[in-house]
Amino acid sequence: MLRMSGIRKTFPGVVALDNVSFDLRAGEVHVLVGENGAGKSTLMKILSGACRRDAGDIEIGGRPATIASPRDAQALGVATIYQELSLVPQLTVAENILLGHEPSRAGWIDRARLAEHATHSLAEAGVRLNPARRVDSLGIAEQQMVEIAKALFRRARVIAMDEPTSALTAREIDHLFSVIRRLTARGAGVIYISHRLTELPGIGQRVTVLRDGRNAGTLNLSTVSIAELVRLMAARDVRDHFPRRRVTLSSLPAHPAPPAFPACPAPPASPLLQIEHLSGDSGVDDVCLTVHRGEIVGVAGLLGAGRTELARLIVGADVPSSGRVTVKGREVTPRSPRDAIRAGIGFLPEDRKRHGLVMPHSVSRNVALPNLARWSTAGWVSARAERTAAERWVTELRIKTPSVAERVARLSGGTQQRIVLARWLAAECELLVMDEPTRGVDVAARVDIYELMNQVTEAGVGILMISSDLPEVLGMSDRIYVMRGGRIALELDARAATDELVLQAALGLTS
Amino acid sequence: MHRGRDGPLQSRVQHRRRGASAAVASGWNRYGAGRFAAFAGLGSLCLLLWILTPHFLTLANILNVMEQTSINAVVAIGMTYVIISGGIDLSVGSILALSGVVLAKILKASAFGANPAGALGWFPLSLALSATLAVGAAVGIANGVGIAFGRLPPFIMTLGMMSVARGAALLVTDGRPVSGFDPGFRSLATGSLLAVSAPIVMTIAFYLVAHLVLSRTRFGRYVYGIGGNEEATRLSGVAVRFHKTIVYGVSGLTSATAAVLLTARLNTAQPIAGINYELDAIAATVIGGTSLSGGEGSLGGTLVGALTMGVLRNGLNLLGVSSFLQQLVIGAVIIAAVLVDRGLKERRR
Numbered sequence A: 001m002l003r004m005s006g007i008r009k010t011f012p013g014v015v016a017l018d019n020v021s022f023d024l025r026a027g028e029v030h031v032l033v034g035e036n037g038a039g040k041s042t043l044m045k046i047l048s049g050a051c052r053r054d055a056g057d058i059e060i061g062g063r064p065a066t067i068a069s070p071r072d073a074q075a076l077g078v079a080t081i082y083q084e085l086s087l088v089p090q091l092t093v094a095e096n097i098l099l100g101h102e103p104s105r106a107g108w109i110d111r112a113r114l115a116e117h118a119t120h121s122l123a124e125a126g127v128r129l130n131p132a133r134r135v136d137s138l139g140i141a142e143q144q145m146v147e148i149a150k151a152l153f154r155r156a157r158v159i160a161m162d163e164p165t166s167a168l169t170a171r172e173i174d175h176l177f178s179v180i181r182r183l184t185a186r187g188a189g190v191i192y193i194s195h196r197l198t199e200l201p202g203i204g205q206r207v208t209v210l211r212d213g214r215n216a217g218t219l220n221l222s223t224v225s226i227a228e229l230v231r232l233m234a235a236r237d238v239r240d241h242f243p244r245r246r247v248t249l250s251s252l253p254a255h256p257a258p259p260a261f262p263a264c265p266a267p268p269a270s271p272l273l274q275i276e277h278l279s280g281d282s283g284v285d286d287v288c289l290t291v292h293r294g295e296i297v298g299v300a301g302l303l304g305a306g307r308t309e310l311a312r313l314i315v316g317a318d319v320p321s322s323g324r325v326t327v328k329g330r331e332v333t334p335r336s337p338r339d340a341i342r343a344g345i346g347f348l349p350e351d352r353k354r355h356g357l358v359m360p361h362s363v364s365r366n367v368a369l370p371n372l373a374r375w376s377t378a379g380w381v382s383a384r385a386e387r388t389a390a391e392r393w394v395t396e397l398r399i400k401t402p403s404v405a406e407r408v409a410r411l412s413g414g415t416q417q418r419i420v421l422a423r424w425l426a427a428e429c430e431l432l433v434m435d436e437p438t439r440g441v442d443v444a445a446r447v448d449i450y451e452l453m454n455q456v457t458e459a460g461v462g463i464l465m466i467s468s469d470l471p472e473v474l475g476m477s478d479r480i481y482v483m484r485g486g487r488i489a490l491e492l493d494a495r496a497a498t499d500e501l502v503l504q505a506a507l508g509l510t511s
Numbered sequence B: 001m002h003r004g005r006d007g008p009l010q011s012r013v014q015h016r017r018r019g020a021s022a023a024v025a026s027g028w029n030r031y032g033a034g035r036f037a038a039f040a041g042l043g044s045l046c047l048l049l050w051i052l053t054p055h056f057l058t059l060a061n062i063l064n065v066m067e068q069t070s071i072n073a074v075v076a077i078g079m080t081y082v083i084i085s086g087g088i089d090l091s092v093g094s095i096l097a098l099s100g101v102v103l104a105k106i107l108k109a110s111a112f113g114a115n116p117a118g119a120l121g122w123f124p125l126s127l128a129l130s131a132t133l134a135v136g137a138a139v140g141i142a143n144g145v146g147i148a149f150g151r152l153p154p155f156i157m158t159l160g161m162m163s164v165a166r167g168a169a170l171l172v173t174d175g176r177p178v179s180g181f182d183p184g185f186r187s188l189a190t191g192s193l194l195a196v197s198a199p200i201v202m203t204i205a206f207y208l209v210a211h212l213v214l215s216r217t218r219f220g221r222y223v224y225g226i227g228g229n230e231e232a233t234r235l236s237g238v239a240v241r242f243h244k245t246i247v248y249g250v251s252g253l254t255s256a257t258a259a260v261l262l263t264a265r266l267n268t269a270q271p272i273a274g275i276n277y278e279l280d281a282i283a284a285t286v287i288g289g290t291s292l293s294g295g296e297g298s299l300g301g302t303l304v305g306a307l308t309m310g311v312l313r314n315g316l317n318l319l320g321v322s323s324f325l326q327q328l329v330i331g332a333v334i335i336a337a338v339l340v341d342r343g344l345k346e347r348r349r
Helices: A039-050 A068-075 A093-097 A111-124 A140-153 A168-184 A198-202 A226-234 A307-314 A337-340 A350-356 A363-375 A381-397 A413-426 A442-458 A470-476 A499-507 B007-016 B019-053 B059-084 B092-113 B122-148 B152-175 B183-190 B198-216 B219-226 B232-237 B240-266 B275-285 B299-318 B322-349
Strands: A002-011 A013-023 A029-033 A057-060 A078-080 A158-162 A189-193 A206-211 A214-220 A273-280 A287-291 A296-299 A320-327 A347-348 A431-435 A463-464 A480-483 A487-493
Touching: A002 A039, A013 A029, A013 A189, A029 A198, A039 A068, A039 A078, A039 A158, A057 A273, A068 A078, A078 A140, A078 A350, A093 A140, A111 A140, A111 B019, A140 A168, A168 A189, A168 A198, A189 A307, A198 A226, A206 A226, A214 A226, A226 A320, A226 A499, A273 A307, A287 A463, A287 A487, A287 B219, A296 A307, A296 A470, A296 A499, A307 A320, A307 A431, A307 A463, A337 A347, A347 A413, A350 A413, A350 B219, A350 B232, A363 A381, A363 A413, A363 B219, A413 A442, A442 A463, A470 A499, A480 A499, A487 A499, B019 B299, B019 B322, B059 B198, B059 B219, B059 B240, B059 B275, B059 B299, B092 B122, B092 B152, B092 B240, B092 B275, B122 B152, B122 B183, B122 B240, B183 B198, B183 B240, B198 B219, B198 B240, B198 B299, B219 B232, B219 B240, B232 B240, B275 B299, B275 B322, B299 B322
Parallel strands: A013 A214, A029 A189, A029 A206, A078 A158, A158 A189, A296 A463, A296 A480, A347 A431, A431 A463
Antiparallel strands: A002 A013, A002 A057, A206 A214, A273 A287, A273 A320, A480 A487
């Protein structure tokens, strides 16, 4: 019924999909799996019209299809239900179901027909809901049902569902599965994307695994084992572009560190950062971890596992509800970013543009932001001292900019990342929390950043690196923590780590 | 891009050449384009008026314009700070009125302490002035607390305060103006320094100080940072809420300062003074190149913006244009100025 073949899609600097094929039979539930960044969402976006493919063919019902916009996709009978749900909370169920297709007479909405259509679609989905209720008064499971009714109203034959069960209780999941079976019994096809591998045999017939933007296999769910799936998701060929020089604690310099980076006076035995039973309202639950000088500690896990939330607790961006953070033996438990910075913790956030840099400002202003106290007397900033310091770091970290007065918005992702790093090194931070350090950085610049990380740790700085890129985590870390559901699921030494171990822990498959 | 009158601009460019040439390029882009547009606008306007009427380019008229603009210019100082920090202050007119009547009441009360020659001693005068400024700053800080700690949108908080302060002014005076002050106080408006009238000198002095604070102090940096990216600034360890509060306090302070100048000039403090002053202040700031979304802007630009509006009004008056049409023209000029400024910013991005 649906056939996608030879699909190719590139974004600047990265090939998201390479010759990917996917087909769906009528009445089938076809599961799509793959780790973060494997290309699942991109494939779905191409199908739903949110993205255009660069190459490849799509056939629906045996006829070639061009999907240039979401409206085209809808017209062809493709409906997509995203994880975040695309409903308008302030409107009623009926209004949402018929959004964009409201029955009207000369411009005035025909309320009677609106309710009638909505009730019909809800019945088709096998759902009992009052169509006059506001969507924001419904629970997640019910909202999902509204989405399904919406898809049915639009006569969808292909329904793609992205992580539908992530927020549901067991009973709601059963109900969802029975609704899906109803849909397929009527001849529709469902594409089901999920990380919850254990549920899959209960609902799907076939499964396709994507890895690094390519097909890794299409199998029958009744015959394949979970372990096999994990293996297909994780297997990797090349791991040698990570120039990690592992720093053993005894190899730390005894002589004073190079002037660029902070020296390391404390004995290597005591940890630089120690976190005990840290919990927060954002979902972080009883996390314990340590980072030593000169170490890169990787934190892996799926999206939503709570890693960024943990980082925010450590750097004082959010306030923890319980637990302790100790730096160099002194308890600091930051309640504000200022506390964390004073304790020597620097934060390189995931979203540089929104949380890291002030985009319209210059390089020197951005580097200076937390450090103004260093270069000012009685509140007056010495512009010369600020510029000199910025120029020094530009040289030290090889930041590519025509001058320190250049706006950071005009510089590349890799350069911007170095500017954030410069800021914390200038603040003499000894622990850096890096959330997705190479996101939005092109391949060539990534290696440079890894080299920088090596340099920085050789001078005694410790790095806590959060990354969704499994090879990066495995290649650059000395030790790895895997998070899942706000807790630490696994801690292991990098030398003993494999993709599968990490992925299994992230998916919750280890006992 | 050099066109129109650019005398003062030329020297600025030359000054910049002392730095690295690359710094010139990016520094020019950053500060020059916005203010250049404002200067060019003002320059062309003056040129046009010079052609159209002989009365414009007389010394008396120019000084008149500057004196009349001084009130708005001072209010616009605080407004510039607030807008650069990413907010807005609609209550400046009301704070001006309130501070003015407070000042008037104190002066009237302390006249009993005047010496027989009729000149108010400097001590009571400075006390009265300090109290006035304190009232303005306090109302401003109240705005800031509501916005920074109460997390109210600046538009709403200052809108509410606009009414509150206005009501307070009316209460204090029972709705009636307070007039007739001591010549010692009035000399703030009537006096002069080196043949330049006192208000003009003071306005320039205020601008100088405010500019230095904004561009050279940590506080100034934080104001730009909060407007440019509040979260990033917070994550850099800056006490954002505290500094935001102070910024609104500055705005209240400059409104109170303007109230002092106005009361001295008119010899009257009215509870209904300052109506719509916030619009003029915002217009001056925006014409001067400050972006309403925050993070960018300069006081030099605001001064040019205020002068532009003053010159425009003056010119239209001299040309005998009806005041209704004047309002239309001024509004159109504001829109045009922002469009041009936006267009320039887009081009160099």
